[in-house]
Amino acid sequence: MARGQSAAYGIDADWNRLYIGGEWRGSASRETIDVEDPSTRETVATVPAGTVDDVDAAYDAAAAAQEEWGQTPPARRQEVVQELLRLLNEHDEEIIGLLTHEAGGTRGMGETSLHLASDQAAEAVTLPRRLKGEHVVSNIPGKENIVQRVPQGIVTVISPWNFPLNLSMRAVAPAIAAGNAVVLKPATNTPIVGGLLFARLFEEAGLPGGVLNVITGRGSDIGDRVASHPESDVIAFTGSTEVGRRVAAAAGENLAVAAMELGGNNAHIVTADADVDAAIDAAVFGSFVHQGQVCISINRHLVHEDIYDEYVQKLTDRAEGLPVGSAHDEVVVGPIIDESQRDEMLSYVEETVDAGATLETGGETVELEGVNDSLVVAPTVLSDVTNEMAVACNEHFGPIAPVIPFSNVDEAVELANATEYGLSGSVQAGDIGMGKRIADRIETGMIHVNDQPINDEAHVPFSGTGASGVGGYNSEDFLDEITEKKWISLQHEPRKFPF
Ligand code: NAP
Numbered sequence: 001m002a003r004g005q006s007a008a009y010g011i012d013a014d015w016n017r018l019y020i021g022g023e024w025r026g027s028a029s030r031e032t033i034d035v036e037d038p039s040t041r042e043t044v045a046t047v048p049a050g051t052v053d054d055v056d057a058a059y060d061a062a063a064a065a066q067e068e069w070g071q072t073p074p075a076r077r078q079e080v081v082q083e084l085l086r087l088l089n090e091h092d093e094e095i096i097g098l099l100t101h102e103a104g105g106t107r108g109m110g111e112t113s114l115h116l117a118s119d120q121a122a123e124a125v126t127l128p129r130r131l132k133g134e135h136v137v138s139n140i141p142g143k144e145n146i147v148q149r150v151p152q153g154i155v156t157v158i159s160p161w162n163f164p165l166n167l168s169m170r171a172v173a174p175a176i177a178a179g180n181a182v183v184l185k186p187a188t189n190t191p192i193v194g195g196l197l198f199a200r201l202f203e204e205a206g207l208p209g210g211v212l213n214v215i216t217g218r219g220s221d222i223g224d225r226v227a228s229h230p231e232s233d234v235i236a237f238t239g240s241t242e243v244g245r246r247v248a249a250a251a252g253e254n255l256a257v258a259a260m261e262l263g264g265n266n267a268h269i270v271t272a273d274a275d276v277d278a279a280i281d282a283a284v285f286g287s288f289v290h291q292g293q294v295c296i297s298i299n300r301h302l303v304h305e306d307i308y309d310e311y312v313q314k315l316t317d318r319a320e321g322l323p324v325g326s327a328h329d330e331v332v333v334g335p336i337i338d339e340s341q342r343d344e345m346l347s348y349v350e351e352t353v354d355a356g357a358t359l360e361t362g363g364e365t366v367e368l369e370g371v372n373d374s375l376v377v378a379p380t381v382l383s384d385v386t387n388e389m390a391v392a393c394n395e396h397f398g399p400i401a402p403v404i405p406f407s408n409v410d411e412a413v414e415l416a417n418a419t420e421y422g423l424s425g426s427v428q429a430g431d432i433g434m435g436k437r438i439a440d441r442i443e444t445g446m447i448h449v450n451d452q453p454i455n456d457e458a459h460v461p462f463s464g465t466g467a468s469g470v471g472g473y474n475s476e477d478f479l480d481e482i483t484e485k486k487w488i489s490l491q492h493e494p495r496k497f498p499f
Contacts, residue, residue, distance in 0.1 A: 008200060009091045009094040009095065009098075009197065009200065010094045010097060010098070011044050011045055011097060011098055011101045011102075011192070015045050015046070015047050015191075015192050015196050016032060016045075016046050016047060016048060017048065017196075018048050018050055018054055018058075018214065018215055018216065019196065019199030019200075019203075019212070019213060019214040020054065020057050020058050020061050020213050020214075020215075021057070021060075021061030021064070021065070021209050021210045021213065022061075022203070022208065022209015022210055023209065024199075026048055027048035027049055027050050027051055027054055027217070028051045028053040028054050028057075029048075029049055029050075029051045029054075031048070031049040032046045032047065032048055032049055033046070033047050033048070033049045033188060033191070033216065033217070033218070034046055035047060035101075035102055035189075035190075035191060035192065036189075036338070037100075037101045037102070037104070038103070038104035038327070038334075038335035038336065038337055038338065038375050039100070039104055039326040039327045039328055039334060039335050039368070039371070039375075039376075040326065040328075040370075040371060041371055041372055041373065041374075041375070044101045044102075045101075045102075045192060047191045047192065047196065047216040048216055048217070049216070049217050049218065049221065050185075050215040050216055050217030050221075050222050051217070051221070051222065052221075052222060052225045054215055054217070054222070055183075055215055055217075055222050055225045055226055055229065056225070056229075058183045058213035058214075058215050059154065059183055059213075059229050059231040059232070060231075061181075061209070061210040061213050062154045062181035062182065062183055062210060062211070062213055062231065063154065063181070063231050064210055065181050065208060065209065065210025065211045066151070066153055066154060066179075066180065066181035066210075066211070068208070069176075069179060069180075069181060069208060069211045070150070070151045070153075070179035070180070071179075072179070072208075074128030074129050074131070075128070075129075077128040077176070077177055077179065078125055078126075078128045078129065078177070079206075080176075080202070080205050080206050080207050081121060081124050081125045081127075081128075081173055081176065081177045081205075082125050083204075083205035083206060084121055084173065084201050084202055084205040084207075085118060085121040085122055085125060087201050087204055087205055088114070088117060088118055088121060088201060089114075089118060091201075092114055095110070095114060095165065095193065095197065096110030096111065096113075096114060097110075098165075098192055098193040098197060099113055099164075099165060099193055100327045100328060102161075102164070102189065102190045102191075102192055102193050102194075103161060103162070103163075103164060103189070103190050103193065103337065104291070104327045104334045104335040104336070104337060104375070105290065105327055105334065106290070106327045106331055106332065106333075106334045107327075107330070108289070108332070109289070109290045109327075109334075112289075113163055113165045113166050114165065116163070116165075116166035116169075116170075116456055116458075117165045117166040117169040119457065119458040120166060120169040120170045120173055120174075120458045120474075121169060121173045122458065123173075123174070123458035123459055123474070123475075124173035124174045124176070124177040125177065127174055127177040127178050127479060128177050128178070128179075130479070131149045131178060131179075131479075131483060132149065133146060133147050133148040133149050133485075134146075134147045135147075138489065140491075140495065141493065141495075141496075142491060142492045142493030142494075142495065143489050143490070143491050143492070143495070144489065144490040144492060145487065145488075145489050146487070146488045146489070146490065147485050147486070147487050147488075148485070148486045148488060149483045149484075149485055149486075150179075150483060150484060150485075150486050151178050151179035151180045151482065151483055152180055152233040152234050152257065152481075152482055152483060152484055153180060153181070153231075153233040154180065154181050154182070154183065154231050154232050154233050154234075155171070155175035155180045155181070155182050155183075155232075155233065155234040155236055155482055156182075156183050156185070156226060156227070156229065156232040156234065156235045156236065156256075157171040157172055157175070157182055157183070157184045157185070157236045158185050158219075158223070158226060158227070158235070158236070158237045158238070158239065158247065159171070159184070159185075159186050159187060159194045159195075159238050159239075160187050160194075160238050160239045160240075161187035161188075161189035161190040161194065161337055162290065162293045162294060162295070162337070162397075163290070163294070164186060164187060164190035164193050164194025164195075165193050165194065165197075166456075167194070167238045168184060168186060168194045168195065168198060169198075170458070170462075170473050170474065170478070171236035171238075171259075171473070171478070172184055172198055172212065174478055174479065174482060175234070175236070175482045176202070176207065176211060176212060178479065178482050178483050179483075180233075180234075180482055181210060181211050181212070181213075182211065182212050182213065183213045183214075183215065183226065183229075183232070184198060184212065184213070184214045184215070185214075185215050185216075185217070185219075185222065185223070185226045186214070186216060187219075187239075188216070188217070188218050188219065189337050189338060191216040195214045195215075195216055196214055196216065198212065198214060199212060199213075199214040219243065223243070223247075224246075224250065227246070227247040227250040227251065228250035228251075228253065228254055229254075230254060232251075232254065232256050233256055233257065234256055234257040234258075234259065234481060234482055235247060235248075235250075235251040235256050235257070235258050235259065235260075236259045236473075236478075236481075236482075237258070237259070237260050237261070238261040238262075238295075239261075239262065240262065240263050241262040241263040241420075241421070241467045241468070244260045244262040244263075244469070247260070248260050248470070257471070257481050258470060258471060259470075259471035259472070259473065259478065259481045260469040260470050260471060261295070261462075261463070261464060261468075261469045261471075261473060262295075262421075262423075262464060262467060262468050262469040263295060263395045263421055263423070263467065263468060264295045264296055264299065264395060264421050264422075264423030264424060264464065264468050265299045265300065265392075265393070265394075265395050265419040265420075265421040265423075266296060266297065266298055266299050266300070266421075266423055266424045266425045266426070266444070266453040267298075267299070267300045267301075267302050267415070267416035267425050267426075267442070268282070268283055268286055268287075268298040268300070268301050268302065268425070268426045268428070268452060268453065269302045269412050269416060269425070269426070269427045269428065269429075269438060269442075270283075270301065270302070270303045270304060270307065270311060270428045271304055271409070271412075271427070271428065271429040271430065271431075271434065271435075271438070272304040272306045272307060273429065273430030273431060273434075274304075274307070274428040274429055274430055275428070275430065276307055276310055276311060276314065277314070278428065278450070279311070279428035280311065280314045280315055280318060282426065282428065282450075282451055282452035283298060283301060283315055283401065283452065284315070284318045284319070284322070285452055285454070286298040286426065286452030286453055286454055287301075287379075287399065287400070287401040288319070288322060288332065288333055288379050288399045288401075289332075289454065290334075291333055291334060291335070291336055291377065291398060291399045292396070292397060292398045292399045292400060293336070293337065293341075293397050293398070294454055295423060295424075295468075296423055296424035296446070296453045296454050296455070296456075297453065297454055298401065298426070298452060298453060299392070299395060299396060299402075300385075300387070300392050300402055300404055300415075300416075301315070301401055301402065301403040301404065302404050302405075302406050302412050302415050302416060303403055303404070303405060303406070304405070304406060304407070304412075305405045305406065305407050308383075308403070308405045311403065312360060312381065312383045312403050315360075315381050315401060315403065316360040316361050316381045319360075319361050319362065319379035319380070319381050319401065320361050320379070322379050324366055324376060324378060324379065325366070325368060325376060326368055326371075326376075333376070333377075333378075333379055333399050334376065335374070335375035335376045336375045336376070336377055336398065337375070338375065339373070339375065341397060341398070342365070342375050342377060342398075344396075345377065345396045345397060345398035345400060346363070346364070346365070346377065347390075348390040348391040348394055348396050348398075348400075349362075349363045349380060349382065349390075349391055349400060350363075351389070351390035351391075352382055352385060352389040352390050352391040352392070352402065353382070355386075355388075355389050355390070356384065356389075357382045357383065357384050357385045357386075357389055357391075357402070358382065358383045358384045359380070359381075359382055360381040360382065360383055361378070361379070361380065361381050362377070362378035362379050362380025362381060362399070362400070363378065363380050363382075364377070364378055365377060365378075366378050377398055377399055377400075378399070379399045379401075380398070380399060380400040380401065381401045381403065382400070382401070382402045382403065383403050385402040385403060385404045386404060387404060387415050387418055389402070392404060393419070395421070409434075409438060412438070413438060413441045413442065416442050417441075417442060417443050419466075420466055420467040421464070421466055421467050421468045422443045422444045422445060422464055422465035422466035422467070422468050423444055423445060423446065423453075423464040423465075423468035423469075424444055424445070424446040424447065424448070424453035424454070424455075424464075425439075425442050425444045425446070425447040425448070425453050426447065426448045426449070426451055426452045426453045427439050427442075427447065427448075427449050427450070428450055429449065429450065432449060432450060435449035435450060436449055443465060443466065444464070444465060444468075445462075445463040445464040445465045445468065445469075445472075446462065446463070446464075456474075457474070458474050458475070459474065459475050460474055460475060461473075461474055461475050461476075461477045462474045462477075463477065
């Protein structure tokens with residue numbers, strides 16, 4: 001076992017407990033959920049199937065703990081988050097192992113997730129000392145206006161399975177640092193690395209009981225109660241647009257703040273004068289990293305007709321050369337998270353070919369020795385695609401690269417914007433000024449010139465527009481959501497009233 005690693009954080013540790021009020025306890029139902037390794041299809045852990053009663057207990061514990069935590073000196077809150085960051089890095093190998101076992105993450109995905117989570121935690125460390133208020137002059141003689149920034153209270157975090165570590169971290173760490181209590185519900189596919197791991201890390205970091213509560217369980221059983229709980233002041237949700245609409249409606253009913261990061265249909269636009277090899281390097285990463293299961297990955301390649309054939313050929317060659325297989329081996333493309341995701345993306349490919357597109361490579365499952373019903377999908381390139389075809393108009397969330405031709409910049413912009421989503425995107429242009437002008441016209445929350453769409457830095461705003469979400473993560477944006485302003489005025493001399 002490497003430096004600082006202990007069995008308590010590995011996949012073989014006992015994870016069959018919920019974490020409520022600083023105690024590890026079984027679910028009220030005593031029912032459990034098996035966690036499957038997507039590479040081997042074997043059950044690697046068992047976690048509790050939380051119930052509505054467990055959810056209520058978690059919010060009771062959070063409510064009991066929040067006030068004291070909110071009043072804890074900033075230096076102490078900072079120490080706890082700093083210690084979390086240290087533990088995260090001390091247990092790096094076990095955590096990367098959890099990502100491989102639960103999320104099917106390759107070594108590269110695990111290292112990237114850990115880096116992003118560390119970046120998020122490091123940013124959160126600074127928050128306790130950044131909760132600044134202001135003095136505002138008054139029109140009323142003798143009045144002093146003080147505007148304080150205070151924690152919202154209880155922040156609910158619901159996270160997805162694709163990048164569970166950093167997507168839970170980006171909400172949990174700042175919420176706690178700012179003095180809130182948290183109820184965290186991770187995705188059912190990744191209940192440990194997106195949920196119970198946080199309980200163990202924060203417990204070891206010295207966080208008082210009740211400030212963080214983790215409930216594992218199926219969204220279909222407990223999701224509505226979590227999303228609509230009356231104690232919740234903020235819902236920080238990352239997941240699909242379909243579920244997000246429902247969660248946002250529940251938050252609205254409850255008058256809770258909704259920070260929603262949802263699906264995407266991101267375009268990689270390549271102009272006629274682009275450096276094709278650079279565009280391909282970016283495209284291969286942007287389409288195939290973590291098997292394309294990234295909300296900000298390339299969903300569509302929009303390529304100028306002058307370089308279209310060259311682009312398709314080079315992308316196909318690169319896709320065919322990528323090492324593919326079990327995430328436990330040295331591969332670039334590992335397994336899809338589960339059958340339903342795999343089957344959906346393969347049906348999009350089939351529909352797209354039936355509609356007239358050309359399958360250049362891939363489009364099928366890759367068998368793995370000793371694995372029954374493999375979840376690995378071969379890197380797939382499709383040409384002669386139109387924006388209306390299934391693989392282009394849906395978020396396919398797979399290692400699939402549909403390539404759509406365009407004849408001029410106006411057409412490229414129109415194609416890119418012809419989606420309800422507005423998350424990320426990229427432009428590859430020989431003239432970077434032209435790249436910026438195209439970026440200005442793309443209706444997304446984020447877009448990257450001479451790069452690909454997958455970028456995330458904890459100090460830079462991260463948000464989508466349209467059906468990709470409301471509110472924002474990272475930097476000051478999320479701080480504004482997890483805190484509120486409170487106006488206290490002091491009347492220093494007798495005030496004159498009109499009657
Ligand atoms: P999902 O099906 O929407 O699930 C997300 C979370 O919501 C899971 O924890 C899920 O629990 C829970 N949930 C399900 N039903 C619920 C309900 N009725 N009430 C409350 N919570 C409920 O999404 P996913 O398949 O895990 O993740 C993939 C999606 O997330 C893609 O669309 C991707 O684009 C999006 N995403 C967006 C971002 C971003 O920053 N914009 C980042 C990553 C992913 P269960 O797992 O138990 O069902």
